[in-house]
Amino acid sequence: MLRYVAKRVVYMFVALLIIISLTWFISKxxxxxxxxxxKLTSETxxxxxxxxxxxxxxxxxxxxxxxxxxxxxxxxxxxxxxxxVTEIILARLPVSAFIGIQAIxxxxxxxxxxxxxxxxxxxxxxxxxxxVLAILGVSVPSFVLGPILQYxxxxxxxxxxxxxxESWWHSVLPSLALSVFVIATVAxxxxxxxxxxxxxxxxxLAKAKGLSGLAVVLKHVLRNALIxxxxxxxxxxxxxxxxxxxxxxxxxxxxxxxEFVRSVVVSDYAMILGTTIFFSVLFILALLIQDILYGIxxxxxxxxxxxx
Amino acid sequence: METRxxxxxxxxxxxxxxxTQDSERIVGPPVGFWRDSWNRLKKNRGALVGLAVIVVVIxxxxxxxxxxxxxxxxxxxxxxxxxxxxxxxxxTDEFGRDMWNRVWIGTRVSLYIGFLAAFxxxxxxxxxxxxSGLLGGRVDDVMQRGIEILNGVPYLVVAILAMLVxxxxxxxxxxxxxxxxxxxxxxxxxxxxxxxxxxxxALASLSLGANRTRLLVKHLLPNSLGPMIVNLMFTIPLAxxxxxxLSFIGLGIQPPDTSLGALLSEGxxxxxxxxxxxxxxxxxxxxxxxxxxxxxxGLRDALDPKMRK
Amino acid sequence: MAAMHEGNxxxxxxxxxxxxxxxGEVEAVRGISFDLxxxxxxxxxxxxxxxxxxxxxxxxxxxxxxxxxxxxGEAIFEGENLLKLSEQQMQKIRGSKIAMVxxxxxxxxxxxMRVGKQxxxxxRKHLGLSGQRAKERAVELLTLVGIPNPExxxxxxxxQFSGGMRQRVVIAIALACDPQILIADEPSTALDVxxxxxxxxxxxxxxxxxxxxxILITHDLGxxxxxxxxVAVMYAGKxxxxxxxxxxxxxxxxxxxxxxxxxxxxxxxxxxxxxxxxPGSPPDMSDPxxxxxxxxxxxxxxxxxxxxxxxxxxxSAEHKAACWLHHPMAPNIxxxxxxxxxx
Numbered sequence: 001m002l003r004y005v006a007k008r009v010v011y012m013f014v015a016l017l018i019i020i021s022l023t024w025f026i027s028k029x030x031x032x033x034x035x036x037x038x039k040l041t042s043e044t045x046x047x048x049x050x051x052x053x054x055x056x057x058x059x060x061x062x063x064x065x066x067x068x069x070x071x072x073x074x075x076x077x078x079x080x081x082x083x084x085v086t087e088i089i090l091a092r093l094p095v096s097a098f099i100g101i102q103a104i105x106x107x108x109x110x111x112x113x114x115x116x117x118x119x120x121x122x123x124x125x126x127x128x129x130x131x132v133l134a135i136l137g138v139s140v141p142s143f144v145l146g147p148i149l150q151y152x153x154x155x156x157x158x159x160x161x162x163x164x165x166e167s168w169w170h171s172v173l174p175s176l177a178l179s180v181f182v183i184a185t186v187a188x189x190x191x192x193x194x195x196x197x198x199x200x201x202x203x204x205l206a207k208a209k210g211l212s213g214l215a216v217v218l219k220h221v222l223r224n225a226l227i228x229x230x231x232x233x234x235x236x237x238x239x240x241x242x243x244x245x246x247x248x249x250x251x252x253x254x255x256x257x258x259e260f261v262r263s264v265v266v267s268d269y270a271m272i273l274g275t276t277i278f279f280s281v282l283f284i285l286a287l288l289i290q291d292i293l294y295g296i297x298x299x300x301x302x303x304x305x306x307x308x
Numbered sequence: 309m310e311t312r313x314x315x316x317x318x319x320x321x322x323x324x325x326x327x328t329q330d331s332e333r334i335v336g337p338p339v340g341f342w343r344d345s346w347n348r349l350k351k352n353r354g355a356l357v358g359l360a361v362i363v364v365v366i367x368x369x370x371x372x373x374x375x376x377x378x379x380x381x382x383x384x385x386x387x388x389x390x391x392x393x394x395x396x397x398x399x400t401d402e403f404g405r406d407m408w409n410r411v412w413i414g415t416r417v418s419l420y421i422g423f424l425a426a427f428x429x430x431x432x433x434x435x436x437x438x439x440s441g442l443l444g445g446r447v448d449d450v451m452q453r454g455i456e457i458l459n460g461v462p463y464l465v466v467a468i469l470a471m472l473v474x475x476x477x478x479x480x481x482x483x484x485x486x487x488x489x490x491x492x493x494x495x496x497x498x499x500x501x502x503x504x505x506x507x508x509x510a511l512a513s514l515s516l517g518a519n520r521t522r523l524l525v526k527h528l529l530p531n532s533l534g535p536m537i538v539n540l541m542f543t544i545p546l547a548x549x550x551x552x553x554l555s556f557i558g559l560g561i562q563p564p565d566t567s568l569g570a571l572l573s574e575g576x577x578x579x580x581x582x583x584x585x586x587x588x589x590x591x592x593x594x595x596x597x598x599x600x601x602x603x604x605x606g607l608r609d610a611l612d613p614k615m616r617k
Numbered sequence: 618m619a620a621m622h623e624g625n626x627x628x629x630x631x632x633x634x635x636x637x638x639x640x641g642e643v644e645a646v647r648g649i650s651f652d653l654x655x656x657x658x659x660x661x662x663x664x665x666x667x668x669x670x671x672x673x674x675x676x677x678x679x680x681x682x683x684x685x686x687x688x689x690g691e692a693i694f695e696g697e698n699l700l701k702l703s704e705q706q707m708q709k710i711r712g713s714k715i716a717m718v719x720x721x722x723x724x725x726x727x728x729x730m731r732v733g734k735q736x737x738x739x740x741r742k743h744l745g746l747s748g749q750r751a752k753e754r755a756v757e758l759l760t761l762v763g764i765p766n767p768e769x770x771x772x773x774x775x776x777q778f779s780g781g782m783r784q785r786v787v788i789a790i791a792l793a794c795d796p797q798i799l800i801a802d803e804p805s806t807a808l809d810v811x812x813x814x815x816x817x818x819x820x821x822x823x824x825x826x827x828x829x830x831x832i833l834i835t836h837d838l839g840x841x842x843x844x845x846x847x848v849a850v851m852y853a854g855k856x857x858x859x860x861x862x863x864x865x866x867x868x869x870x871x872x873x874x875x876x877x878x879x880x881x882x883x884x885x886x887x888x889x890x891x892x893x894x895x896p897g898s899p900p901d902m903s904d905p906x907x908x909x910x911x912x913x914x915x916x917x918x919x920x921x922x923x924x925x926x927x928x929x930x931x932x933s934a935e936h937k938a939a940c941w942l943h944h945p946m947a948p949n950i951x952x953x954x955x956x957x958x959x960x
Contacts, residue, residue, distance in 0.1 A: 019460045029473045123683065132354060135605060139597035141549050143556050144590050147576050151583060201724040204679055208719075209739045209790065210712035213704075219738070220727050227729065242464040246556060250576070261557050264468065276469065280461050287460075299729055299774045320921035321947050324912070351639070 004295050012288045017066075019280045024065055027273045028058065074274035079266050085274035089256055095165055096248070096255035100240040102175040107182025107236075114183065115190030119225075120217065122195060130187060137184025142243045146177040146250040163252040174251045178243050182236060189232055193225040200224075230294045237286035241279050345534075348610040355606020361599035365592065369415040378406035380413040381564055389582050398588045401574065410566055411588050417561060418548050418568040418596075421482050425547035428486030430540055433493025440494065441501025448498070455491045463488040467550055471559040481560055485550045493539050500532040534611040541604035545597045552593065568593045626797060626830050627653035627676075632690035632700075634668075634675055643903045645671040647854035648690070653798065658824055658831040660845035662838060662877070666899045668854040669834045673800045675700070676832075677717055678707045694798075713743035716791035720803040722783035726775040732759075732786050733771035739793040758789040763819060781812035785819065792823065799824075802834045817843050838881050842866065847935060850874050853899055853910030855926075860936035870930070870938040873911045875952050909941065917942060917950055 049055045056064075068075065074085035118130035153173060154162035160173045197203060198221055206216045244257035252258070256275065263271035295301045349355055373380065376397070384404035392399040398407035440451040458466075470484035548568070554560035555569025556576075563570070568589050575586030634646040646668040653659050663669045674680050676692055676699055692699040694715070702710070711717075719725045727735060736755040740746040746754060752771065759767035762785040775783055784804065791799055801820060805813035821844050824831050833845060841848055842862070849859040850873065858871040869875055876895040897914040900906050906913070912922040921941050930943035942950055 015457055015460050018457050022457075023461070023469070026469050026473060128354075131605075132602075135354070135601050136598060139545065139601045140594050141552070141597070143553065143572065143576075144594060147579055147586060148590070151579060155580070201719055201721060202727045205717075205719060205725050205787070205790070206727070206738075207679060208677055208711055208717045210708045210710070210742055211738065212708055215742075220730070223729050224727065238462045242462050242553075245464070246553065249557070264472065265558060272469075272472070276461065276465055279465055283462060284460050300776050303774055303777065316921065316944070316946060318946060320924070321919045321941070321944070324918040324920050324923060347639070 004301065005292055008288055008291050012284050016281060016284055019284075020066070020069055020277050021062070023273055023276050023280070024062060027269050030267075030269055030272075069277065074277065075270045077263075077268055077271045077274075079263065079268040079271065085270055088259060088271070089275060089278050092254060092256045092259055095253060096244050096257060099171050099174045099247070099253065099255065100178065100244060102171060103178035103240060104182055104236060106175060107179040108186055110179075111183040111186025112190055115187035116194065116222075118187065118191045119194035119198070122198075127191075130191070134184040134187045134191075137180045138188070140180070141246075142177045142181065143246040143250065145180055146174070146247055149173050149177055150250065165253050165255075170251075170253075174247045174253055177247050177250075178240060181239055181243070185232060185236065185239075186229070190225060190229060193228055194221055197221050197224045227294070227298050230290055230297065233290040233293070234283065234287045237283055241282060345610045349606055352606040352609065354602045355610070358599040358602030358604075358606065361595055362603065365415065365596055365599070366419065369412045369419060372412035373409045376406060376408050378409050380405060380409035380566070382406070389578075391582075392584055399582075399584050401585055402578070407585065407588060411568075411571060411592060414566040414568045414571045414589065415592055415596075417478065417566065418551055418593075421478060421485070421551045421567070422544045422548035424482045425486040425550070426540055426543040428482060429490045429543050429547070430493055430536065432486065433490035433539075434497050434536065436490065437494035437497030437499075438501055441498035441505070444502070444505070452498075455494060459491055464550065464553060467554060468557075468559060471554060476559060476562050478561070478565075481551055481554060484554070485547045488550075489543060489546060493536070493543070496535050496539060497532055500535070504532075538604060538608045538611060541600065541607055545600035545604070548593075548596060548600075568596075624654050625652045626655045626694070628691075628693040629653075629672075629676075630691045630693075632672065632675065632692065633688040634671055634680070635686045635688055637684045637686060638903070641903045642686070644905050645854055645902060646675070647905065649851070649854070649856045650690075651849050651856060651859060653830050653832060654847075655830055656824075656828050657846040658821075658833055658844055660833045660835060660841040660848045661851055662835060662841055662848060663851035664836055664899055666853075666902070667851040669851050670802055672851075673717070673802050673832065673834050676800065677711055677715060678702075678704075679711075679717075709743075712739045712791075712796070713794040714796055715798040715800065716794075716796040718784075718787050718791050718799065718801040718804050721807045722780050722787055723807070725787050726783060728775055731772055731774055732778070736771075736786075736790050736793055739790060743794045754793070755789075758793055759786070761792065761823070762786070762789045764789075780808050781815060784808060784812075784816050788816075788819065788823070792827070795827070796829065798830050798832065800832045800834070803836070804833070805840060806835070806837070813840070814843075820844060838866075838877055850877070853905065854902060855910060855939070857909075857911065857940070858938040860933070860938075864933065864936040868932075868936070869952065870932060870936070870943065871940045872915045872917050872942070874938075876914075879953055909939070919947065 046055070054061070065075070072086055074089075077083050077085050077088060080088065114130050114133070118127045121127050150162045150173060153159050161167075161170050162173065164170060203216060203220055206220045207213075211219070241257075244255060245261055246257070247253070248255045248257040249261055256278070259271065260275045262268075263275065378396075382405060384400075387396075387400055387404045388402055390396050390400040390404075392407075396406055396408065398411055400406055401410065436451065436455075440448045466488045467484045470487065471480065474480040474484065551560055551567060552569030552572055555567055556573045558573070561567040561570045571589035572586065572593065575583075575589055578585045629652070630650045631648050632646050632650070633644075633648050636643045636645060649668075649672065651659070651661075661669045661672065671680065675687065678699065687700055690700065694710075697706075699707075699710070726732070733752060733755045736758055737746070737751045740751045740754055755771050756767045759771060764770055764782060764785055770778075775786070778786065788804075799820075804820065805816045808816060817840060820831065820833075823829070824844075831844075833841070835841060845862055847859065847861050848865040849856050850865070850871070851857070852873050858865065858869065858874050860868075865874065866878070869878060873895075880894045895914055900910055900913065906923070908921070908923045908925050909915075909927055912918045915922065919941055921944075925941075927939045927941045927944070929937045929939050931937045941947055
């Protein structure tokens with residue numbers, strides 16, 4: 001078990017290293033020079049370049065950058081020149097995290113209920129209804145859902161505020177917009193898993209023991225179906241990350257996503273680079289946690305098999 | 309049957325010559341894999357509805373603008389922000405351009421990008437996966453690691469970075485999108501490749517001197533066709549979505565050209581006072597996404613019966 | 618409901634089961650009748666698709682409700698028709714009075730639940746045992762089925778057992794509440810040959826020791842030879858011959874049975890004879906033949922065979938077979954030499 005975890009951690013580091021290097025390399029390919037827009041004399045520009053170390057040969061820039069990154073220093077924003085990228089990201093993190101986690105929790109709960117009901121009522125009304133709802137939820141992206149929610153629940157009905165982040169109430173619409181996809185994905189997944197488990201021999205054996213339908217579901221089906229649910233963790237993290245880019249725009253939420261979009265618009269390359277790396281770190285962390293969790297809750301991995 | 313007992317005649321006890329081909333004949337008519345799948349698909353109403361809607365949208369996207377007297381680019385500032393009416397079926401935008409035209413032109417672009425990117429995705433994915441699976445061993449390991457690294461960055465972020473490096477245009481967007489989501493296809497194809505490589509008919513064929521390419525084309529690819537088609541059907545809405553996403557944050561189709569994503573972005577800006585500018589593109593976009601997903605879902609169920617019942 | 622024949626623990630009469638599929642109705646079991654005596658092992662033998670597993674599952678009412686049609690017949694156990702009982706009533710019987718062992722031990726056990734707990738589930742539900750007492754009983758059962766170190770093993774997960782050991786666990790679960798009838802559906806098929814023998818031996822021992830009645834479903838006559846008292850041969854949803862073990866092996870009366878015996882290697886058979894497989898495959902059950910189902914593959918087929926179902930001819934108290942060859946108007950046929958020489 002320990003070896004399993006250690007392998008995963010090492011792998012995570014290697015992957016991150018490569019990703020960061022690649023991202024850095026790509027940033028060098030970005031057209032235009034930073035500071036090109038701003039009205040600067042060539043002297044000032046040269047000074048700025050020197051300050052940011054942009055005049056040095058690439059291998060030097062690379063090593064310096066990597067060294068800094070390892071220490072958590074992602075450089076300074078080109079736009080907000082005195083502010084370190086890391087600082088900006090961390091300042092905005094709580095907001096994005098809150099909305100994202102709320103969306104996942106809400107989505108998980110509703111999704112589980114929907115998916116379980118669909119599986120138990122397989123091929124009957126609730127199953128088809130749930131499947132259609134799930135497909136709807138997966139198909140309508142958050143940047144379509146967001147404005148719709150904003151318009152109907154925010155403007156027309158006035159139930160929720162539609163911008164900024166001054167109270168929990170403000171987080172409802174953004175989280176809701178994000179959660180629809182989560183609901184749909186979780187519902188489809190758990191339904192498929194449950195159907196698969198219900199078709200297994202051991203479920204029939206449980207019935208053959210005389211257990212009631214409810215007991216079979218609670219004691220055998222659910223446990224086996226929920227374990228793989230952990231594997232949805234990483235894809236959902238990606239979804240929340242990318243979804244936040246748009247949702248935060250629409251609802252003017254001061255999160256990381258909003259900052260990223262702004263940095264794209266103003267060509268703040270340091271910020272773009274830094275945020276991309278941050279996203280990757282998040283994702284790889286999510287993968288790592290997912291793998292470890294899976295190893296813990298699946299007895300086939302947790303307890304090594306000892307054949308007779 | 310009781311009455312017949314008494315009427316049994318000697319000739320009924322004569323030998324009946326039944327060859328083995330007859331015994332095989334008694335087993336029902338063979339239904340091929342594709343026909344079987346088509347039967348299953350037909351029963352899935354959601355999938356059929358999805359397919360129908362897709363076809364209808366495509367037809368209207370190409371014929372719609374022809375029906376209207378206006379053009380998608382013609383500006384007329386005297387009739388800005390006109391509400392939908394019998395004159396302008398979808399209203400006009402801030403430059404007085406007819407929205408009916410713009411929406412359908414935009415749909416064409418989105419569909420075009422969607423299909424193109426999906427095919428690019430397929431081509432790259434299949435090639436990568438096939439090579440990886442066929443060559444196996446070290447090469448396969450390295451190639452798989454490569455995929456895992458690529459997957460470490462959220463795919464839309466990769467698309468964004470790609471768009472920053474290349475400048476926005478239909479082709480570049482297609483490339484950006486197509487290049488970020490091929491990994492899933494590659495995995496599937498590689499999996500199939502590895503599976504089929506081991507099976508006897510592949511070994512037998514090889515031992516008869518067939519070279520690898522022949523093996524690939526004649527045996528391995530047709531066997532993977534099912535998942536490939538399903539994946540393609542799922543990739544198209546994904547590509548359309550990615551394009552819309554990029555356009556929404558300003559990295560996609562630039563004006564005066566338009567796509568569904570660009571229209572969504574523009575429409576959103578006017579949500580407060582001219583919501584119709586958003587609703588029409590939203591409706592078309594959502595219809596497309598839902599239909600593709602419904603159809604792809606149904607297709608997958610039809611081609612892979614293990615899941616259902 | 619007919620009165621129970623003395624010594625019968627289960628009486629099945631004219632059982633008919635079909636499935637509704639999108640290709641139409643498939644008749645899996647087309648009117649079979651058999652008895653299970655107390656303390657005996659009855660083997661139901663047939664190829665895949667003959668309907669034997671469906672028969673077994675129907676007795677426990679474990680067939681999927683959605684598309685199963687019980688079209689007729691009765692299965693009388695303790696004075697009740699199993700086919701007509703409510704789900705609640707069936708749940709009381711399953712696992713306690715009638716238990717089942719499935720074919721594939723690798724998939725029969727819940728991979729995420731400890732083995733002991735899976736045994737205890739039965740004990741708790743039917744006998745109300747719990748806690749320490751239940752655990753002790755679980756250990757006893759593991760010992761009974763021959764698993765070493767049962768105190769340790771009882772806390773382990775299925776993947777920590779080998780295939781043969783898992784099957785023993787499945788048997789332990791089945792025996793937990795001392796059932797009167799044990800239905801074993803191909804219990805050894807998925808196992809290695811040497812393990813097969815062990816499991817069959819275990820079943821035989823347990824049956825003697827506990828006095829259970831066993832229905833053994835199999836396609837393998839070799840398995841039958843070791844363990845069964847009586848044999849019923851099934852083909853395409855019908856029972857074509859029944860008899861005691863000796864009668865079936867030494868005096869079979871139906872060409873399908875001859876075919877089965879010729880296609881296996883019996884230690885007593887004349888080795889100079891070739892093994893003769895039965896050519897062809899079973900008929901399509903969505904459109905079953907109206908005559909004897911074996912006609913298409915029978916080397917002795919006559920015209921009447923394709924037209925009409927033969928009635929049973931009785932050869933002894935236990936032995937009967939359904940074949941037109943026994944009709945007085947049929948020509949005299951000798952069974953193939955190989956079968957005859959097994960005498």
